[in-house]
Amino acid sequence: WPLPVIPLIPTGNSLYESYYKQVDPAYTGRVGASEAALFLKKSGLSDIILGKIWDLADPEGKGFLDKQGFYVALRLVACAQSGHEVTLSNLNLSMPPPKFQTHPPMI
Numbered sequence: 765w766p767l768p769v770i771p772l773i774p775t776g777n778s779l780y781e782s783y784y785k786q787v788d789p790a791y792t793g794r795v796g797a798s799e800a801a802l803f804l805k806k807s808g809l810s811d812i813i814l815g816k817i818w819d820l821a822d823p824e825g826k827g828f829l830d831k832q833g834f835y836v837a838l839r840l841v842a843c844a845q846s847g848h849e850v851t852l853s854n855l856n857l858s859m860p861p862p863k864f865q866t867h868p869p870m871i
Contacts, residue, residue, distance in 0.1 A: 777835075779861050780835050780838055780861075783803070783834075783838060783862075783864070784831060784834055784835070786803060787799045787800060787803050787834065788831075788834075793830055793831060794828045794829070794830060795828060795829045795830075795831075795833075795834050796827075796828050797818075797827050797828060800818070800828075800829055800834065800837065801814070801818075803864070804817065804818075804837060804841060806864040806865045806866075807841045807844075807845065807862060807863070807864055808845075808865065809841065809844050809845070813844050813850060816840075816850050817837050817840040817841060817844070817850055818837065820836065820837075820840060820850065820851075820852055821833045821834070821836045821837035821840065836852075836855065838861075838862050839855050839862075840855070841862040841864075842859050842860065842861055842862040843855070843857070843859065845860075845862060845863060846859040846860060
């Protein structure tokens with residue numbers, strides 16, 4: 765099967781850059797599934813939606829996201845939070861940036 769072509773998301777976005785720094789502080793170029801899941805859960809979206817976002821951001825099933833894949837996941841979170849369907853075709857829609865709870869969880 766041909767893989768879907770994921771539109772490139774400009775990497776000069778400072779907000780996305782700061783989110784990326786949280787999940788890959790050492791700049792390894794890879795965001796593991798558990799790190800990505802923990803971060804994306806802060807979006808408040810359901811596990812079903814987050815699972816769909818992961819599948820679209822990691823179409824080859826590598827089990828990790830590169831920087832571009834993580835940016836795709838962020839855009840898809842923004843789609844869902846804006847009430848749009850979570851599809852690659854909606855990545856280019858104009859929408860507010862994704863929002864994540866930044867306060868630490870209560871222990």
